[in-house]
Amino acid sequence: MNVLLLSMPDSFEHMPPVAIRMPNGALTSLAGNVDPHHRVAVADLILAHRQVRETVTRLVRELDPEVVGLSIMTFQRRTYFPRTIARNRGGRRF
Numbered sequence: 001m002n003v004l005l006l007s008m009p010d011s012f013e014h015m016p017p018v019a020i021r022m023p024n025g026a027l028t029s030l031a032g033n034v035d036p037h038h039r040v041a042v043a044d045l046i047l048a049h050r051q052v053r054e055t056v057t058r059l060v061r062e063l064d065p066e067v068v069g070l071s072i073m074t075f076q077r078r079t080y081f082p083r084t085i086a087r088n089r090g091g092r093r094f
Contacts, residue, residue: 001038004065005031008072009045009052027071041065 007024024044031040041063048055060068 001067002063002065003031003034003038003040003067003069004059004063005040005042005069006056006059006071007044007046008070009049024071027069030069039063 005027007027024042024046027042027044031042034040041059043055043059045052045055
């Protein structure tokens, strides 16, 4: 199974994206605990905060995930992008 785990591109107000670039430990921990016969990719979108839609589109098309996991905090709801993911799944159910 192909799995894509995404974190939102918004930074916490006290940690702007240019000041700190820490990987998303929660998503990488999840990815590291998935059975080895699955293919898991993690994208921390804080590193692509100026090209989120393009990055998500490219990842969904290239990886063809059957499962997409999103890490979203309350203040990140405005950048939630389910339509971008769904549009790039080739008509398959999301």
